[in-house]
Amino acid sequence: MRAVGFDVNGGPEVLRPVELPVPEPGPGQVLIRVAYAGVNHGEMCHRLGDFGAPAGIEVPGLEVSGEVTALGPGVTGLACGDPVAAYLPDGGGYAQYAVAPAAFAYPLDGISLRDGGGAALALTTAYGVLAGAARLAAGDTVLIHAAAGGVGSAAAQIARALGAAAVHGTVGSAAKADYAKRFGYDAVHLRDGFAEHVSDLDVVLDPIGGPTRQAGLSVLAPFGRLVVYGDAARRPDLSLPVLPLRRNNRSLAGYDLADLARRAPTVVRSHALSALSLLASGAIRLDITTELPLTAAAQAHETLQAGLNVGKTLLTVD
Structure with a gap:
């Protein structure tokens, strides 16, 4: 089968077309003929070596959509030919065929394969960060x-659907601010100096890190929650004293989909199905801004690593 992989860590240029055997599904797994693969920060981290050096050729790709073509032993509730969106905790999505745990293969009832290609990780994360880690309640400010x-464009819509009273956003450039305003934000601020414009927030969602994370704590309301779910700035970890959290009635929470998939797979599935239900109903939409052929995966990574991406990027596979 055709795939894109890498055998050394490095920049986007290490991604290259490869030919690999079609994988076989093991117990509790399904084989998917991939139609679309989503492009995500986690795949960039994989390529850069955050998960260690590759052991031979490794294929990135954490979310796909396509049709089930084979079932591993013990799989029920799915059949060959079913269209699904799937989260792939072990990667492998940049390929014609990918193996996914059946627990993370979600039926696409009323959802196109195109939308499904960017849903299994992005929407699950957006919903899980808000409903799980942030414990978002109706009337909260976010x-x-x-x-x-x-994730951000989806999270704004999900926050509204879950009853948030006000939703603010931050971006790295004025051009991105104009784009983000399409998703129901009450206001969108430049990330540098954002703390001058907001205060007394119930929830802050932070996939950035560094000084942005430190500033996020300062704008929390009593019992406000800062939720960490990424480190896009690739800055050193903060060393935070605990006593100021207590003295200012602030909370710090974390969200990691890979850890949750290992330790609480039913929670992941519940979050994913809830988010997909919102997508199917039209309550939220997934804005796919870029479609590239599988062979252009390196180009997608260049844009992502430069911070120039908006919305969702998909690789068209089959």
């Missing part, structure tokens, strides 16, 4: 960093 990204 600030979402990286407001123009695939």
